Amino acid sequence: MITADRDSGLQPLPDLSGSQDKPLRIRRLTPEDWLSIGGAAVGSLGITWVLYEQVLPFSGGFGFWVCWYLVFLLLYLAVAGLQWSKLVVRDKFMAVLVSSGGIFASAVVIEQIGYSVLKGLPAIRHLNFWTQTMAFAAPLSPLSTGGVLHAAVGSLEQIAIATVLAVPLGMMAALFLTEVGGPMERPVRTIINAMTALPSIVAGLLVYALAVLTLGLPESGFAAALAISVVMLPTVTRASEVVLQVVPGTLREASFALGGSHWRTVWKVILPTARSGLTTAVVLAMARGIGETAPVLLTAGYTNEMNFNAFHGWQATLPTFIINSILVYGQSPKYVARGLGAGLALMLVVLALFSIARVVGGKAPGELTRRQRRRLQRESART
Amino acid sequence: MAVALTRAPSASAGDDTPRTIVSRGSRGDVIFRSILRAAGLSSFAITGLILIFLIYRGWWALRTDGFSFFTKQNWVFVGNEFGIGGILPDTVIIAAIAALVGIPIAVGTAIFISEYAPGRLKRILIAVIDLMAAIPSIIYGVWGRFFLMPRLVGTMSWLSNHLNWFPPFKTTVAYSASTFVGSPAIAGLVVSLMVIPIVTSLSREVFSQAPQGEREGAYALGSTRWGMIRTVVLPFGRGGVIGAAMLGIGRALGETIAVLLIISQAYNLNWHVLQSGGSSVASLIAGSWASADTNQLSALMAAGLTLFALTLVVNSLASIVINRSRSGTATND
Numbered sequence: 129m130i131t132a133d134r135d136s137g138l139q140p141l142p143d144l145s146g147s148q149d150k151p152l153r154i155r156r157l158t159p160e161d162w163l164s165i166g167g168a169a170v171g172s173l174g175i176t177w178v179l180y181e182q183v184l185p186f187s188g189g190f191g192f193w194v195c196w197y198l199v200f201l202l203l204y205l206a207v208a209g210l211q212w213s214k215l216v217v218r219d220k221f222m223a224v225l226v227s228s229g230g231i232f233a234s235a236v237v238i239e240q241i242g243y244s245v246l247k248g249l250p251a252i253r254h255l256n257f258w259t260q261t262m263a264f265a266a267p268l269s270p271l272s273t274g275g276v277l278h279a280a281v282g283s284l285e286q287i288a289i290a291t292v293l294a295v296p297l298g299m300m301a302a303l304f305l306t307e308v309g310g311p312m313e314r315p316v317r318t319i320i321n322a323m324t325a326l327p328s329i330v331a332g333l334l335v336y337a338l339a340v341l342t343l344g345l346p347e348s349g350f351a352a353a354l355a356i357s358v359v360m361l362p363t364v365t366r367a368s369e370v371v372l373q374v375v376p377g378t379l380r381e382a383s384f385a386l387g388g389s390h391w392r393t394v395w396k397v398i399l400p401t402a403r404s405g406l407t408t409a410v411v412l413a414m415a416r417g418i419g420e421t422a423p424v425l426l427t428a429g430y431t432n433e434m435n436f437n438a439f440h441g442w443q444a445t446l447p448t449f450i451i452n453s454i455l456v457y458g459q460s461p462k463y464v465a466r467g468l469g470a471g472l473a474l475m476l477v478v479l480a481l482f483s484i485a486r487v488v489g490g491k492a493p494g495e496l497t498r499r500q501r502r503r504l505q506r507e508s509a510r511t
Numbered sequence: 512m513a514v515a516l517t518r519a520p521s522a523s524a525g526d527d528t529p530r531t532i533v534s535r536g537s538r539g540d541v542i543f544r545s546i547l548r549a550a551g552l553s554s555f556a557i558t559g560l561i562l563i564f565l566i567y568r569g570w571w572a573l574r575t576d577g578f579s580f581f582t583k584q585n586w587v588f589v590g591n592e593f594g595i596g597g598i599l600p601d602t603v604i605i606a607a608i609a610a611l612v613g614i615p616i617a618v619g620t621a622i623f624i625s626e627y628a629p630g631r632l633k634r635i636l637i638a639v640i641d642l643m644a645a646i647p648s649i650i651y652g653v654w655g656r657f658f659l660m661p662r663l664v665g666t667m668s669w670l671s672n673h674l675n676w677f678p679p680f681k682t683t684v685a686y687s688a689s690t691f692v693g694s695p696a697i698a699g700l701v702v703s704l705m706v707i708p709i710v711t712s713l714s715r716e717v718f719s720q721a722p723q724g725e726r727e728g729a730y731a732l733g734s735t736r737w738g739m740i741r742t743v744v745l746p747f748g749r750g751g752v753i754g755a756a757m758l759g760i761g762r763a764l765g766e767t768i769a770v771l772l773i774i775s776q777a778y779n780l781n782w783h784v785l786q787s788g789g790s791s792v793a794s795l796i797a798g799s800w801a802s803a804d805t806n807q808l809s810a811l812m813a814a815g816l817t818l819f820a821l822t823l824v825v826n827s828l829a830s831i832v833i834n835r836s837r838s839g840t841a842t843n844d
Contacts (some may be wrong), residue, residue: 139636190659191666219735227627229620233711234639236704240646243654297550304551308544316551318834319558322826325709327765329793330561330822333815337564358557365554390536391543412645417649422767422797445650451768454653471653475646482645486638 160211165224168204175199201225208224241475248472251465261433262466271462276470278434279449282349283477285438286428286445287418289353290360294417295410297357298364305365306372307394323362331358331507332423340427347429349438352445363413371405372398415481419474421447446474554694563820569813573804580813584797586778593810595792595817597780602818603696603789604782605770606763608699613706613763614756619665620707621714621752626740627837637715644708652769655701660692660773667691671785683787693775696791702766706759713758713833717751718744750836761822767793792818 176196204224207218250271257275265274301320305313321508335355339345375398383393399406429442430452444452453467536544566573573580576593583594624636668691675681682690721744731741745752770791776798777788796811803811 146825157835160779166603189662191669194666215738217632219737220535222737222740223627226619229616229618230623230628230636232616233620233643233707234636236707237639237643237646240650240654243658244650247657297553300547300550301554304547308547308551310548311546312551314834316554318827318830319554321758321830321833322761322823323558325761325765325822325826325829327767327793327818327822329767329796330565330819333796333812333819334557334561334564337568337812341568342564354635360555361557362554390540394543412641415645419645419649421647421649422793426796426800447647448769450649450653451772454656466655468657475650478645478647479642482642 149337161220164204164207164211164220168200168207170277172196172199172203175203179298197228210502235438241479244472244475245467247465247468248470248475250468253474257466257469261434263434265432269462271465274466276446276449276466276473278431279444279446279470280473281434281436282428282438282443283418283445283447283474285436286349286353286356286424286443287414288351289438290417291410291414293353294360294364294413298361299406299409301361301365302368302372303398306368307390307398320362320365324366325428326359326362327422328355328359328420329422329426331355332426333445334358335427337421344441347427347442348440349428349435349443352424352428352443353438355427356420359420360413362418364409367409367412368402368406371402371409374405375401395474404488405498408485411481411485413483415478418477418481419447421451424448425451446477448472450474516844536764556821562816565629565808565812565816569809569811569816572810572813576810579749580810581817584779586605586799586810591806593807593813595795595814597778597788598792598795598814599817600780600782600822601789602764602793604784605695605699605766605789605791606760608611608696608784608807609702609706609763609766610756610760612700613703614759616703617707617710617755617759618714618752619705620711621718622740622744624711624720625715626736626744637712640708640711640715643704644702644712646765648705649768651704652772655697655769656772660697663697664691667694667696667785672803679782681783683783684786689775690787692770693773693787693789694785695781696784697773698770698773698789699763699793701769701786702763703768706763708776709762710752710759714748714752717755717836721747751833753759754829754831754833754836757825757832761826761829764791764825765793765818765824766791767797770794771797 133207170496173196176192176199180195197443201224205217205221208220212220213444229252254271254275259277260273260275261278262274262276263278301316305317305320332355335351335358339351339354340347345351363389379397379401380393388396406467424445425448428448431442431444435441435443449470450467453463453470457463535672560804572591572593574581575591579596580594581599582596583592584597585592585594586598587593620636620640624633624640628636661687668686671682671691684690725747726739729743734742771794774789774794775787776789776790776794777794778790779788792814794813799807800811
């Protein structure tokens, strides 16, 4: 007869005399755990409400939730201390503390999406928001005139040019790290890691100082695309390197053994094997690039009119549209609403790119889709 | 691939030296490898170009103002009086606030994802953190300006009224409705949201590499889960977490748009973090770019050079720390 150790806080062992062997799940939260957490949460909500709103001279929604969380932790510590030994209390307390980090991060993401949707909808509901530019809309005109078409066109053109520039270079740098190596591998990896946190405004300054002031390129969408590609480059390289590293070495050796040269091995074996992961790298870098504001602000200026030509004249993008609508035309609530609408549009683009990256990149290197597998079977059946 | 072996040493020599294998690639391979090598080295080229051209374009301001460019606390548009003596410390203050708030949350989240979350939840949370990194900083900035700031003002005024024995929480200006709007503290809090995903994803990778044998050893010795994390996972990941935190600080130093949207631009040093006013180098550049003439452009380039040098040092140190740590890619145990 086994009795539960009251102090340990662990589940009692089940009666093992039964016929079937069930694995014992040791990490499941017991009813006591749930009650302790729930009780502490509700109790601290009450205490905080009474103290914060009624007794003490506090105010502000943010402070309320910070206080609630602190009181919750104290209360949970007390509740746990009443039931379990010191070691178990510390274990359970850290579990609660650490998991609130995950909850916080999820809450932030939901909050950002929710806020963008809520505030962006009034502007984005109007069809003209997608089909018109701001050329004939005054700052105070209603939301039923004017739109962000010019900014959307600018964003698409610039991200297309930046992708074409950054992706081949970034992938070749990743191939250098995984395929060639040598004494320069480590310094290159260090500098690329450092570049991932390079302030994006510095990329804008570089393009302005080098291309605009020195080489005489006009301030244009192309200059902005150059700056965006500098920002995207380390992202592409790092993400591709991670994918290329997990390509099985046996595939490479098999290709060499069949007499394949190095570049043919890379071109015919390594890159196709890593295709899905590389696509993810590209799409994530695009998501990063399309939201860049500062370098575009420095190199492409801003205009309210449509400019299809990325190589000449100022060009607006969604991020610069937002920043202008708030900092330049911020006095007009209509304009701010447009900016928030553009924020939602940008958010939707980023979410779409992110979902594509998730769908494409869920597969390990070499894993095939059903269609690819069927084609392979067909081809092997023919021979 | 043509492989040429050196002739085997004659057996009579007695010493067992391994043969050196020299592989000479075909011409195509040689070209291919040199192209890849050039692409790898292009990152050095870009860094070098940034350095050269920012010095070149910022030289005028650095020469005119001399060393006082780094100590003067004003940015006057007439008379070319430029100094980042106030702006640079403010940049560091904002980054420090972001780091103080963001890094503990990020490390906790990383521990949760790698050690506590069950399989399905783990995948979801990794996606959430990736998405958090993918959300553009302008979205955070807009949210911080319109949503967070009005809700924070009450808390900020309470902190400054009741905790003013702590010098940075004091306020030096007369109390008014706008005293607590656009302060470095609010800017730092919003920037911390951008620090969290970087630090989380890097730390999580490091934590998940902690050796399974040592984990099981800790459990076998009777450790609780937290005991195992404290004695195995955290010591293993220390180097990686320090490096990740430094990369996060580098990101916070260079954050432009969110700071520009939130802070009330002021060019003197404001270390009373709850009080309105302040600046950062990046937001200074973005904010005064459109109206800058040639001289100011040069001064902004010099300011950008300072920021670049600062972040390059921080980021490179971080990168080296990550590579050298036990959990880095170069070591395998």
